Amino acid sequence: MKIQAAVAPETGKPFQIEELELEDPRSDEILVRIVGTGLCHTDMLFKDHMPIPLPAVYGHEGAGVVEQVGENVSSLKPGDHVVLSYNSCGKCNTCLKGMPFYCQNFIGLNYGGARGDGSMPITRDGVPLYGCFFGQSSFATHSLANERNAVKVPEDIPLELLGPLGCGFLTGAGTVMNALKVRAGSSIAVYGTGAVGLSAVMGAKAAGCTVIIGVDIKENRLELARELGATHTINSAEKDPVGQIQAITGIGVDYSLETTAVPSVYRQAFESLEPTGECVLLGAPPIGTEVTFDMQSFLTGKKTRGVIEGDSIPQEFIPKMIELYRQGLFPFDKLVKSYPLEDINKAVEDSEKGVTIKPVIRFDS
Ligand SMILES: [Zn+2]
Ligand SMILES: [Zn+2]
Numbered sequence: 001m002k003i004q005a006a007v008a009p010e011t012g013k014p015f016q017i018e019e020l021e022l023e024d025p026r027s028d029e030i031l032v033r034i035v036g037t038g039l040c041h042t043d044m045l046f047k048d049h050m051p052i053p054l055p056a057v058y059g060h061e062g063a064g065v066v067e068q069v070g071e072n073v074s075s076l077k078p079g080d081h082v083v084l085s086y087n088s089c090g091k092c093n094t095c096l097k098g099m100p101f102y103c104q105n106f107i108g109l110n111y112g113g114a115r116g117d118g119s120m121p122i123t124r125d126g127v128p129l130y131g132c133f134f135g136q137s138s139f140a141t142h143s144l145a146n147e148r149n150a151v152k153v154p155e156d157i158p159l160e161l162l163g164p165l166g167c168g169f170l171t172g173a174g175t176v177m178n179a180l181k182v183r184a185g186s187s188i189a190v191y192g193t194g195a196v197g198l199s200a201v202m203g204a205k206a207a208g209c210t211v212i213i214g215v216d217i218k219e220n221r222l223e224l225a226r227e228l229g230a231t232h233t234i235n236s237a238e239k240d241p242v243g244q245i246q247a248i249t250g251i252g253v254d255y256s257l258e259t260t261a262v263p264s265v266y267r268q269a270f271e272s273l274e275p276t277g278e279c280v281l282l283g284a285p286p287i288g289t290e291v292t293f294d295m296q297s298f299l300t301g302k303k304t305r306g307v308i309e310g311d312s313i314p315q316e317f318i319p320k321m322i323e324l325y326r327q328g329l330f331p332f333d334k335l336v337k338s339y340p341l342e343d344i345n346k347a348v349e350d351s352e353k354g355v356t357i358k359p360v361i362r363f364d365s
Pocket of ligand 1: 089
């Protein structure tokens with residue numbers, strides 16, 4: 001079928017809207033008419049820094065309506081509202097251990113630019129185009145996904161808003177609730193209050209953290225952090241955040257999150273911990289980025305590790321976030337601003353300037 005898509009033509013160049021051809025779904029795939037797709041930092045990272053050959057179609061926070069299902073698909077049917085998330089194989093050891101977010105085939109299935117078998121379902125004038133980004137490439141009017149990365153969602157919530165639950169919001173809130181499993185009454189510092197950081201702030205509040213410290217260099221984002229549950233905020237362009245956090249807490253926080261992918265910020269996030277505290281890295285740096293820590297600081301039981309997709313299983317966690325939203329405990333709609341497809345480059349610009357926290361590209365049918 002013919003689709004309209006935002007194509008990343010070459011490194012550093014703006015998206016172009018083009019008409020492309022999309023294959024019919026295979027027996028294990030579903031065809032989704034996309035209603036809205038969040039724009040995530042990872043789309044930009046790949047467009048401008050990572051080695052998927054261009055031109056390519058990105059987009060990995062899609063939400064839409066199932067139009068067609070392959071004959072082996074049993075859990076979804078045409079008309080279902082779905083949120084698309086990351087893809088996983090379901091067969092490797094890590095998937096079998098219940099951790100598809102660290103699937104051993106994660107790179108190929110999400111960043112490979114093609115299906116697992118190397119085939120490419122999107123073509124331009126008969127020539128295959130890189131796609132299948134996170135098993136969806138949803139900067140397009142229609143996407144092919146599969147049962148493992150499509151999550152059925154209730155139909156009474158505006159579908160256009162829900163795409164970022166598949167990646168950005170899943171990452172922030174999931175890290176707090178599923179990876180760190182924060183305890184009620186604990187303290188947490190969130191470095192970087194963009195979409196991921198702010199969803200972590202909301203998740204921390206919903207989970208009962210009583211000291212929630214947002215750290216950023218942009219005042220508008222810190223203001224939003226306070227509105228969404230931060231008990232304290234620190235502008236790290238003006239003040240040393242580690243010293244400030246020690247002043248607020250007496251010794252340091254139980255948990256810290258690094259969402260900026262800046263090595264010096266990661267070190268600050270680690271140094272903000274109290275003994276035995278845990279710091280997690282969520283920011284995705286370009287390959288080869290290195291960071292240094294004072295080895296001595298590990299000898300107080302502090303720990304750190306990276307987290308992908310909030311250690312979250314989409315089918316399990318997305319419905320929970322929707323229920324928290326319904327109850328007013330996870331007001332993610334406050335972060336979202338929608339843009340029509342033709343304004344996707346404006347959405348990128350607004351996101352980079354920090355004017356919009358989470359742009360969603362809207363596909364008006
Ligand atoms: Zn796997
Ligand atoms: Zn993402």
